[in-house]
Amino acid sequence: MGDDGQMILLSALVACLCLFGVIACVAAVDGVSYGESGRLSDDGMENVRWAQDHALQRAAFYNSAYPWEGRVKAALRFKSEANSSLDSLAGELLKHGLVYRFSFNDSLAGDYAASHPGNGTVNIDGVLVEPSGGSARICGCAFDVFAYDGVTTYRACRVATFI
Amino acid sequence: MARPHDDGAVHMLEAIMASVLVVAALVYVNTSASLPEHDHPDDLKVLSADVLNVLQYRANSLEHPGLGFALSSPGQWHDSSGALGADIGHMLPGGVYYYFETPYGGLGQKPADGMEVFSRPFVACGGDGKMLDCRMVLWRA
Numbered sequence: 001m002g003d004d005g006q007m008i009l010l011s012a013l014v015a016c017l018c019l020f021g022v023i024a025c026v027a028a029v030d031g032v033s034y035g036e037s038g039r040l041s042d043d044g045m046e047n048v049r050w051a052q053d054h055a056l057q058r059a060a061f062y063n064s065a066y067p068w069e070g071r072v073k074a075a076l077r078f079k080s081e082a083n084s085s086l087d088s089l090a091g092e093l094l095k096h097g098l099v100y101r102f103s104f105n106d107s108l109a110g111d112y113a114a115s116h117p118g119n120g121t122v123n124i125d126g127v128l129v130e131p132s133g134g135s136a137r138i139c140g141c142a143f144d145v146f147a148y149d150g151v152t153t154y155r156a157c158r159v160a161t162f163i
Numbered sequence: 164m165a166r167p168h169d170d171g172a173v174h175m176l177e178a179i180m181a182s183v184l185v186v187a188a189l190v191y192v193n194t195s196a197s198l199p200e201h202d203h204p205d206d207l208k209v210l211s212a213d214v215l216n217v218l219q220y221r222a223n224s225l226e227h228p229g230l231g232f233a234l235s236s237p238g239q240w241h242d243s244s245g246a247l248g249a250d251i252g253h254m255l256p257g258g259v260y261y262y263f264e265t266p267y268g269g270l271g272q273k274p275a276d277g278m279e280v281f282s283r284p285f286v287a288c289g290g291d292g293k294m295l296d297c298r299m300v301l302w303r304a
Contacts, residue, residue, distance in 0.1 A: 004174060004177075005173055005174050005176075005177030005178075006177070008174075008177050008178055008181045009177055009180060009181055009184075011181070012180075012181035012182075012184045012185055013184065015184075015185055015188070019188045019189070019191075019192060020188065020191075039284070043208075043212035044283075044284075044285075046212070046215075046216060046219075047215060047219065047285040047286060048286065050219045050220070050231075051285075051286045051287055051288050051294060054231050054287075054288040055288045055292060055294075058288060058292060059292065081292060084292060085288060085292040085293065085294065088292070088293045088294040089286060089288075089294045091294070092286050092294045092295075092296045093286065095296065096284050
C-alpha cells in the first residue's frame with residue numbers, strides 16, 4: 001500500500017479510537033447517575049418527608065398527656081424530643097451526602113393559630129397546642145426545612161397537623 | 164515502480180477500508196444509545212420509589228404492615244417482615260427481585276456480586292425516635 005493510503009487507514013483508526021473513548025465517557029457518566037448522588041432529584045425527598053413527619057407525630061403522641069396548665073412544658077418536651085429525632089435524621093442523611101436542616105417557625109404557627117381559633121388552639125414557640133378533655137394535646141407545629149444533595153435544593157415552610 | 168493507475172486502485176481500496184471502519188464505529192454508537200427499555204435501570208428506579216411510597220403510606224394492619232410499624236422495634240420487624248416481604252413480592256413484576264437491608268436484619272433475596280442492581284437508600288423513624296439507615300435493592304434475575 002502507498003504512504004498516502006496508510007495515512008488514511010491510520011487516521012480512520014485514530015478516529016475510531018476517539019469515538020470509542022467518547023462512548024466510554026458517556027457510559028461512565030450515565031452509570032454514575034444511578035448511584036446514590038442526587039438523592040433529592042431521585043424521589044428521595046418523599047422518604048425524608050415521611051420519616052420527618054413520623055418523628056414529629058411520635059413526639060406529639062408521647063407528649064399529649066400533660067394537663068392544660070402544663071401546656072408550655074408539653075410543648076417544650078415535644079420540641080426537645082422532635083429535635084433529637086430530627087438531629088438523628090440529619091446525621092443519617094449526611095452519611096449519604098445530603099444536608100438537612102429543620103427549625104420550628106414561631107410566626108407561621110402564630111398565623112395558623114390566629115386563623116384557626118375554633119378549637120382554642122394556641123401557639124407555643126412554633127408548637128400548636130389545643131385543650132382536649134382537660135389535657136394539652138399537641139395538635140401540630142410549623143417549621144422550615146432546608147435540604148441540599150449537592151445538585152438539588154429543597155426548601156419547605158409548612159404547618160403539620162396531627163390527628 | 165507501480166504504474167499510476169495501480170496506485171489509484173490501491174488508494175481507492177484503502178479509502179473503502181477506512182470508510183468501513185468509521186461506519187462500523189458509528190453503528191456501534193447508535194446501537195449502544197438505543198438499548199431496550201427493560202435493560203435500563205431507570206425502570207427499577209421508578210419501581211423502587213413506587214414500592215417504597217406504598218409501604219410508607221398504606222394503612223397499617225397485622226396482615227399488611229406499614230413500613231413504619233414494621234421498623235418500630237427489632238421484635239416487630241421479626242414478626243412483620245414475613246408479611247411485608249410477601250406483599251412486596253406481589254407488587255413486583257416477574258423476574259424482578261428485592262432485598263431490604265435494615266439495622267434489624269435483611270429481607271428478600273440478596274443479589275450476587277457484580278449483578279446490575281438499583282439501590283435506593285431510605286430512612287425510617289424507629290420506636291425510640293432515632294432514625295434507621297436502610298436500603299432497598301431491586302435487581303433482575
